[in-house]
Amino acid sequence: MANPLRDRRTAAEWAAAGQVIDFAEKLSFFGRLASVVEEDLAALEPAKMPASWRDSVVTGKLEFGFADAQRRVPTVACKAAVTVDAVCQRCLEAFRLPLKTGAELLLLALEETAEGYKDHEVWELEESTLRPQDIVEEMLIMALPFSAMHADLESCRALSVSADDQEDRTKPFAALRAQMTQDQ
Numbered sequence: 001m002a003n004p005l006r007d008r009r010t011a012a013e014w015a016a017a018g019q020v021i022d023f024a025e026k027l028s029f030f031g032r033l034a035s036v037v038e039e040d041l042a043a044l045e046p047a048k049m050p051a052s053w054r055d056s057v058v059t060g061k062l063e064f065g066f067a068d069a070q071r072r073v074p075t076v077a078c079k080a081a082v083t084v085d086a087v088c089q090r091c092l093e094a095f096r097l098p099l100k101t102g103a104e105l106l107l108l109a110l111e112e113t114a115e116g117y118k119d120h121e122v123w124e125l126e127e128s129t130l131r132p133q134d135i136v137e138e139m140l141i142m143a144l145p146f147s148a149m150h151a152d153l154e155s156c157r158a159l160s161v162s163a164d165d166q167e168d169r170t171k172p173f174a175a176l177r178a179q180m181t182q183d184q
């Protein structure tokens with residue numbers, strides 16, 4: 001069955017149809033987003049790679065319509081959420097990172113402007129047609145933090161290790177030397 005997220009139509013066609021798309025798709029469906037997540041997870045040792053990171057479910061809704069009564073300015077309200085696997089930049093362990101995004105977008109051709117829509121952001125159409133998947137994907141990629149970290153300090157190993165471990169961590173060679181002395 002055709003998935004409307006992958007359909008290509010002009011913004012005016014989507015808007016005129018008043019298309020509403022409720023979706024729940026695995027992360028693997030969103031190739032570009034999945035490769036961004038994969039690049040981040042590549043920092044992990046293979047054994048620590050979360051087994052089913054591609055199966056995280058992306059849910060959301062797109063609602064196409066017009067922003068103006070004259071039906072000239074196509075718009076889409078987009079909401080999307082997913083909890084992806086990510087690497088904590090503080091402790092370098094994998095953790096679950098919730099992402100959520102939402103916006104009202106004006107679908108405008110390049111260089112086109114529309115005055116008087118303060119609650120809307122502009123989505124520039126690079127081609128004559130648009131694919132709903134690309135909007136969802138782009139918005140979630142933009143929602144990714146530059147530096148992902150455990151929000152909950154208790155789960156972050158970098159912050160919960162004892163002072164001794166902390167010292168070993170910052171002086172790896174000292175720890176190694178101590179261990180070699182022990183082994184002799």
Ligand SMILES: [Zn+2]
Nearest residue numbers: 088091150156
């Ligand atoms: Zn952490």
